[in-house]
Amino acid sequence: MSAVMESVGFAPVAKPVDAMLQSVRALADGPLAELADDIDRRGIYPKGILQRLGELGAFGAHMAAGGEAPDFGAAIQAITEVSRVCGATGFMVWCHDVCGVYMEQSGNPALMGAALANHVAGHTLGATGMSNPMKTFAGIETLLLKAREVPGGFIVNGALPWVSNLGPDHYFGAVAVVEGDAPREVMFIVHCDGQGVELRNCPSFSAMEGTNTYAVRMTDHFVAADKMIADPVRPFIGRIRAAFILLQCGMGLGVAQGAIDSMWQVERQLGHVNEFLEDRPDELQAELDALTERTMRLAQTPYANHKEFLIDVLDARAHASELSLRAAQSALLHQGARGYLMSSAVQRRVRESHFVAIVTPAIKHLRKEIARLSAAEMPA
Numbered sequence: 016m017s018a019v020m021e022s023v024g025f026a027p028v029a030k031p032v033d034a035m036l037q038s039v040r041a042l043a044d045g046p047l048a049e050l051a052d053d054i055d056r057r058g059i060y061p062k063g064i065l066q067r068l069g070e071l072g073a074f075g076a077h078m079a080a081g082g083e084a085p086d087f088g089a090a091i092q093a094i095t096e097v098s099r100v101c102g103a104t105g106f107m108v109w110c111h112d113v114c115g116v117y118m119e120q121s122g123n124p125a126l127m128g129a130a131l132a133n134h135v136a137g138h139t140l141g142a143t144g145m146s147n148p149m150k151t152f153a154g155i156e157t158l159l160l161k162a163r164e165v166p167g168g169f170i171v172n173g174a175l176p177w178v179s180n181l182g183p184d185h186y187f188g189a190v191a192v193v194e195g196d197a198p199r200e201v202m203f204i205v206h207c208d209g210q211g212v213e214l215r216n217c218p219s220f221s222a223m224e225g226t227n228t229y230a231v232r233m234t235d236h237f238v239a240a241d242k243m244i245a246d247p248v249r250p251f252i253g254r255i256r257a258a259f260i261l262l263q264c265g266m267g268l269g270v271a272q273g274a275i276d277s278m279w280q281v282e283r284q285l286g287h288v289n290e291f292l293e294d295r296p297d298e299l300q301a302e303l304d305a306l307t308e309r310t311m312r313l314a315q316t317p318y319a320n321h322k323e324f325l326i327d328v329l330d331a332r333a334h335a336s337e338l339s340l341r342a343a344q345s346a347l348l349h350q351g352a353r354g355y356l357m358s359s360a361v362q363r364r365v366r367e368s369h370f371v372a373i374v375t376p377a378i379k380h381l382r383k384e385i386a387r388l389s390a391a392e393m394p395a
């Protein structure tokens with residue numbers, strides 16, 4: 016049984032999920048731990064690790080494909096196990112997992128079947144360019160991609176500033192506004208090697224360097240019917256929104272767990288003075304366990320979309336961000352100078368926790384949505 020599951024006192028789960036989580040944990044503690052510093056500081060993209068995660072079944076738990084019932088809790092736990100060791104890789108697992116949700120929920124046969132099977136197995140790698148649409152639907156931005164309807168599909172133009180987990184043979188979900196008298200949005204898959212698609216390097220980030228994050232420019236890029244995820248988009252987003260956000264909780268839970276683990280590492284030597292700090296590891300662990308339990312409960316109905324449920328999901332995601340920020344900061348205070356070394360996972364985790372807090376939906380975005388939904392009389 017995984018430490019995450021042990022720590023929240025869950026009864027042993029069905030064997031295949033348990034085995035999957037154990038092997039994900041072994042991969043994270045072994046090869047991924049060795050690579051984490053290179054991912055963070057040298058921008059090494061861990062493609063082999065991602066492919067191995069696919070082989071281990073980490074990308075399939077939340078999919079109905081393959082005869083198994085979808086298990087979002089297991090998918091979140093897999094992201095947690097990875098993020099505990101490397102937040103950047105945990106984020107890329109989320110990118111890939113949520114792209115799988117787009118494909119499966121599209122109902123488009125061309126994105127399901129063999130394409131989805133290859134995605135779930137990690138033979139192909141996917142991503143998500145949904146920050147801009149998510150912020151647009153929350154009234155924070157306007158859509159950056161514009162589409163024109165043509166026979167057989169759409170012509171798309173525009174640029175997205177940041178899309179992670181990309182490569183020449185990768186693909187991602189995106190949304191464009193179809194301009195005209197009655198504008199509407201369409202959602203589709205973009206292949207990075209598609210005609211009119213160009214990846215541009217981003218400036219250096221303070222963390223997440225190995226996430227293969229690019230700006231993507233599309234110039235008269237043709238989207239055919241076999242790439243369509245949703246038309247119109249808003250009902251589709253309404254259906255998958257909670258699943259999108261819940262899967263992200265794994266990043267926050269994992270970064271927080273990694274931080275707590277590093278506090279215990281110095282407890283024997285420094286406990287006599289660390290006891291004067293706030294956010295001690297036992298307190299944080301109790302809070303993390305309660306949040307994990309709450310997340311697992313919410314994950315039992317990932318496609319529910321009534322208002323109270325959505326507020327609960329948004330609040331759990333905000334709590335995961337806040338807890339990872341607090342835990343990462345406290346870990347640094349607990350570890351002192353050794354945690355301040357550039358090679359230390361403790362200071363890396365501080366920067367990763369900042370990312371958990373600003374990636375869409377950022378804490379401010381979550382709070383805005385909670386306020387909007389709480390005030391709304393209409394259903395979400």
Ligand SMILES: Cc1cc2nc3c(=O)[nH]c(=O)nc-3n(C[C@H](O)[C@H](O)[C@H](O)COP(=O)(O)OP(=O)(O)OC[C@H]3O[C@@H](n4cnc5c(N)ncnc54)[C@H](O)[C@@H]3O)c2cc1C
Nearest residue numbers: 143144145146147156177178179220223228373374375377
């Ligand atoms: C490392 C990294 C990886 C990311 N990966 C993805 C991904 O895979 N998919 C995805 O969809 N999104 C991705 N994002 C975007 C991310 O989800 C957020 O949307 C982004 O961090 C900003 O969110 P925010 O809500 O804090 O907005 P804010 O930063 O508060 O505001 C965003 C607005 O500020 C402006 N702005 C921000 N930065 C600049 C700048 N440098 N120059 C000019 N104007 C600017 C823009 O107009 C934008 O509308 C990534 C971001 C980072 C840093």
